[in-house]
Amino acid sequence: MVAALGSSLRSPSTPSAPCGNASRFSPKVLTEGLHDLCERGLVDRPRLPGFPVHTRYALSDAGRALRPLLIELYRTGEALRAGSLRGTGPATPS
Template identity: 50%
Template sequence: MHDPNSQECQAIRRVLDVLGRSWAGPLLWAMLKGAERYGEIKAGAPGVSDAVLATRLREFTEHGLAERLVDPGPPVQVRYVLTDAGRDTRTLLGELQAYAARHPEVLR
């Protein structure tokens, strides 16, 4: 039996704690497709609330998945740009999509 306190299990748990939060996947996917501004990201994840979007963007920056860049303007513009770590989620999200396609019975 595998030790749930092993480094491997702890690492998986930490990743899922961040990427498994509500709307994290769809928001990262929108950003991977090129959305950088708040409105673009929101449009890329229809149905997400402003509160959840703002929270996830803050978390993405806190965890090093994205950088918040402010162009002083005028007008002031804020962009959220994925870091290398954020861009690396493309592989993870792609694998999750492939898993879902192969095993729809698990997702009922």
């Protein structure tokens, strides 16, 4: 559910209107992941007034604290995928 958390870095969203790459997940999978992130204290889930009930997901303070780590993780993954980090890892025994 890193994609769900990552998409929340940009702006609050609802499962029916996710941001970024999270849209590749079905609403059910995204909702289950967001519930898990809520239980872990990384995402807040305030209910908005009105009918029908709407729920918005946004990063909690703990979730925002992970922002630099997620950004660096994304950059490293992109660099590895592009091949620009080959040969920079620790030596492996022969």
